[in-house]
Amino acid sequence: MSEGLAVRDVVVRYDTGKGAVTAVDGVSIDVALGEVLALLGPSGCGKSSLLRAVAGLEPVVAGRVTWDGSDLDGVPVHRRGFGLMFQDGQLFPHHTVAGNVEYGLRVARTPRDARRERVAELLGVVGLEGYGGRQVATLSGGERQRVALARALAPRPRLLLLDEPLSALDRGLRERLATDLRVALRETGTTAVFVTHDHDEAFEVADRVAVMAHGRVLQVATPPELWRAPASRAVAEFLGYQASWPASALERGDMSEPDARIRERGSDRSVAVGPTGLRVLPDDGAAPTAHTWPATVVESLFRPRGVEVTVDVDGPVGVERLVAVAGTTAPQPGTRVRVALDRAGCAVVGREAPAPQESVPTTP
């Protein structure tokens, strides 16, 4: 019997009146006790539907959801022992911060002293010590989400389900809160499933990430595994790799490190070029070496970590507009340069999985 959450071949479908939409198309995932799993994917790929099915908010038309081996079919939302947190926190506007955080404890008839103690502890975990008496209307967006998190954690849910909890916040705040969310989940030993469309956020918060597209899971892996070895071009593109070059096109020339890795894994592979996977070299008239290509500078942008150069590269698959990194000098638009593959910024991609079936309206 497996401990924690097991989702097996789950299908979620909506009847739109014009036919059925298959939002989740046979998904299987496991979440171990104490683990944080992110569901990552583009808008409409079925992340929220899967989360809602686990919560019991959407019916599962096929497959099973179990907790510690017990089937949750027919178990209503409030009897699953799961906590929920959404994008807009959904705080009770006329209660104080403490009133909101202790809500689940009141429902569970926790004695007053224990409630007070737990509220203080949780406000500490989310960085809001001393905020208990504040009215929620006086809080900033980030503070509200912290209160929502404290409220969701207070009854010690056996699983916390978070649906885009940070996406209503601006970028800087989101980055800070992502770190705080990770710390809060670790500190409280909470098992969680976290929905996001932002890969940085998923990498920051989760132990493992499930990448979804068209209602299916394409890959589940830890953030470093996912980044180093995306299973398909679709995963690589979604993670922010900017180009995908056939490994065979790179096998000519000398046996440098990337070639060795590529050959090891078979020539049907491709190489995903990451945001730092290309370096700009001056076009000094020297004979081209393996893994360098001619390019024309389109524009250069200064960034704190180096100059980012947009280039039209005459690469292994024809001319492509890509970004390469340069040292401290920004080459002028129109300058002819060469770009070199930087192995540290590239990944070897697995064999392309068959294209998933479209989850467009189908008749049941």
Ligand SMILES: Nc1ncnc2c1ncn2[C@@H]1O[C@H](COP(=O)(O)OP(=O)(O)OP(=O)(O)O)[C@@H](O)[C@H]1O
């Ligand atoms: N109540 C509903 N009725 C009909 N179709 C729905 C319903 N909810 C979701 N869908 C459809 O199911 C598919 C998956 O939606 P879902 O909200 O699960 O995706 P998502 O990945 O969470 O997207 P987002 O990031 O935009 O929230 C989409 O095609 C969506 O239009």
